[in-house]
Amino acid sequence: MDIHFLTYKLSLAGGILLLSLLIAMYATLLERKVAGFFQDRLGPNRAGTFGLLQPVADGLKLFMKEEFMPANADKFLYILGPSLTMLVALLSSAVIPWGGNLNIGGVDYSLQMADINIGVLYTFAVVSIGVYGVMIGGWASNNKYALMGAVRAASQMISYELAMSMAIVTIVMTTGSLSVNDIVAQQHGFNWNIWTQPIGFLVFIVCAFAECNRTPFDLPECETELIGGYHTEYSSMKLGFYLFSEYINMFIASAMISSLYFGGYNFPFMDVLGVSPNWITIIGTAVLFIKIAFFMFVFMWIRWTLPRFRYDQLMRFGWKVLLPMAMVNLILTGFFKLLFK
Amino acid sequence: MNSILKYFKGLFIGIKSLLMGMSVTWKELWTKKVTQQYPENRKTLVISDRFRCELVMPHDDKNEHACTSCGICQTNCPNGTISITTKMIETEDGKKKKILDKYIWDLGMCTFCNLCVITCPSDAISFNKQFENAVFTRSKLIQTLNKEGSKLREKKKEVKTAEVKSEVATEPKAVKSVGILLGAIAEAKSAKTTETTPTKNTENKSTDNL
Numbered sequence: 001m002d003i004h005f006l007t008y009k010l011s012l013a014g015g016i017l018l019l020s021l022l023i024a025m026y027a028t029l030l031e032r033k034v035a036g037f038f039q040d041r042l043g044p045n046r047a048g049t050f051g052l053l054q055p056v057a058d059g060l061k062l063f064m065k066e067e068f069m070p071a072n073a074d075k076f077l078y079i080l081g082p083s084l085t086m087l088v089a090l091l092s093s094a095v096i097p098w099g100g101n102l103n104i105g106g107v108d109y110s111l112q113m114a115d116i117n118i119g120v121l122y123t124f125a126v127v128s129i130g131v132y133g134v135m136i137g138g139w140a141s142n143n144k145y146a147l148m149g150a151v152r153a154a155s156q157m158i159s160y161e162l163a164m165s166m167a168i169v170t171i172v173m174t175t176g177s178l179s180v181n182d183i184v185a186q187q188h189g190f191n192w193n194i195w196t197q198p199i200g201f202l203v204f205i206v207c208a209f210a211e212c213n214r215t216p217f218d219l220p221e222c223e224t225e226l227i228g229g230y231h232t233e234y235s236s237m238k239l240g241f242y243l244f245s246e247y248i249n250m251f252i253a254s255a256m257i258s259s260l261y262f263g264g265y266n267f268p269f270m271d272v273l274g275v276s277p278n279w280i281t282i283i284g285t286a287v288l289f290i291k292i293a294f295f296m297f298v299f300m301w302i303r304w305t306l307p308r309f310r311y312d313q314l315m316r317f318g319w320k321v322l323l324p325m326a327m328v329n330l331i332l333t334g335f336f337k338l339l340f341k
Numbered sequence: 342m343n344s345i346l347k348y349f350k351g352l353f354i355g356i357k358s359l360l361m362g363m364s365v366t367w368k369e370l371w372t373k374k375v376t377q378q379y380p381e382n383r384k385t386l387v388i389s390d391r392f393r394c395e396l397v398m399p400h401d402d403k404n405e406h407a408c409t410s411c412g413i414c415q416t417n418c419p420n421g422t423i424s425i426t427t428k429m430i431e432t433e434d435g436k437k438k439k440i441l442d443k444y445i446w447d448l449g450m451c452t453f454c455n456l457c458v459i460t461c462p463s464d465a466i467s468f469n470k471q472f473e474n475a476v477f478t479r480s481k482l483i484q485t486l487n488k489e490g491s492k493l494r495e496k497k498k499e500v501k502t503a504e505v506k507s508e509v510a511t512e513p514k515a516v517k518s519v520g521i522l523l524g525a526i527a528e529a530k531s532a533k534t535t536e537t538t539p540t541k542n543t544e545n546k547s548t549d550n551l
């Protein structure tokens with residue numbers, strides 16, 4: 001491994017980190033704007049033009065808040081909770097291919113951090129650790145509301161993760177690879193997975209909502225019943241970490257949906273455009289970000305459309321609706337795969 | 342078999358209702374926004390006619406008002422917000438007459454119920470739409486509504502000079518207003534708990550508040 005390669009990878013990692021943080025920052029503004037517009041309001045527009053400085057103001061406010069820790073909280077776990085959530089949220093961006101290859105001076109630079117051959121497994125392993133951040137935080141707070149939130153997060157996880165993995169298995173079956181890069185590369189042009197896997201997509205997007213703790217699956221924080229759920233006892237930047245990681249998760253989930261079902265950086269007519277491969281890569285990255293932005297908007301759109309599920313409704317939905325659907329999809333996919341071999 | 346059918350039916354109904362909901366919110370996304378950008382739009386601000394902000398006693402250009410200092414508004418105010426002080430003067434033809442000295446209204450105690458306005462037999466008071474009433478001390482909320490040196494508008498002369506026809510025409514209105522008045526008084530009385538010496542009450546309260 002030469003020093004050249006190392007610097008490139010490090011700067012790419014730094015770039016992706018900064019980008020995720022920046023996007024998460026402005027996702028909070030977008031969320032508030034979109035929420036406002038859905039409710040016939042204008043949303044925040046006092047801090048800077050269109051409220052562009054609002055996230056900065058919010059961040060500053062969180063930093064300046066008093067750092068409060070409940071007297072009977074478990075100190076180590078209390079701090080571990082938000083740190084783990086944030087860490088895990090940031091980790092999962094490593095295997096997403098942000099674009100094709102850039103060829104500069106005869107050397108190929110991949111816009112993916114790490115093309116590991118079990119990328120899909122890696123992402124879902126990492127993402128499912130995220131729920132531990134919530135559970136640990138809720139447990140360590142020594143507060144009944146927080147504990148309720150943590151319990152809900154745990155039960156929510158076991159009800160959707162199975163269906164989610166089944167949806168992923170079907171994708172792996174059709175592409176024959178566990179590497180995200182391969183999966184994206186196989187959807188060249190307009191040959192996206194959504195055309196062959198609409199049911200899988202439906203299951204996956206529902207599970208992605210649950211994964212990100214977004215409405216209608218935001219039972220763990222559920223402010224109407226549980227005050228703030230698992231982050232009831234958190235304040236200052238620890239709370240900021242929890243809130244922020246939700247938006248990072250949303251960003252990563254949107255990127256994952258785009259990569260697995262909507263062709264990632266592929267776009268229609270990419271072969272007949274007649275520009276150099278470098279330009280194709282750049283346009284592809286831009287297209288990927290447009291897709292991500294669209295799915296983030298869908299996340300918000302659904303948030304302001306659907307009310308929150310009740311606890312038992314969620315369990316029923318996960319086990320009795322999503323899981324059978326994912327299983328049928330799995331069997332059908334296998335059947336067609338054998339038929340058209 | 343039946344349960345499988347039910348499962349798929351439920352699934353499709355669920356997806357359909359989700360899409361319907363999303364189309365509703367999508368339409369809502371593009372509707373005109375109702376937000377009033379307040380400090381900027383002060384000039385074009387539209388305030389409903391029924392909005393009650395400040396009690397005023399309209400004076401005409403001769404500095405005359407219509408308040409006969411009958412005290413009906415004071416009696417009807419459920420909060421003891423209004424306190425009227427009167428003084429006796431002697432008119433040119435030697436008669437003694439009670440006139441308004443000070444009409445004091447405390448914005449901090451008013452619940453804007455409008456009872457005073459609808460019970461006033463002379464239509465002497467009304468609410469305006471001046472809503473920027475924030476002040477730094479509570480004492481500034483207590484306002485004297487009659488202007489310095491103002492006096493009662495002479496009513497009798499006008500009636501005398503007016504034609505008989507117009508008097509007849511105004512009669513139904515007068516009857517109606519009396520009806521309203523009686524109803525409102527009855528309502529106010531039933532709503533009222535302390536009727537004794539509202540003037541004193543007001544003074545006590547306002548001094549307490551300060």
Ligand code: SF4
Binds near residue numbers: 412460465
């Ligand atoms: S405002 Fe009307 S009700 Fe009150 S004292 Fe004057 S005339 Fe009487």
Ligand code: SF4
Binds near residue numbers: 418420453456
């Ligand atoms: S509006 Fe109601 S509370 Fe206010 S002064 Fe008139 S009668 Fe009293």
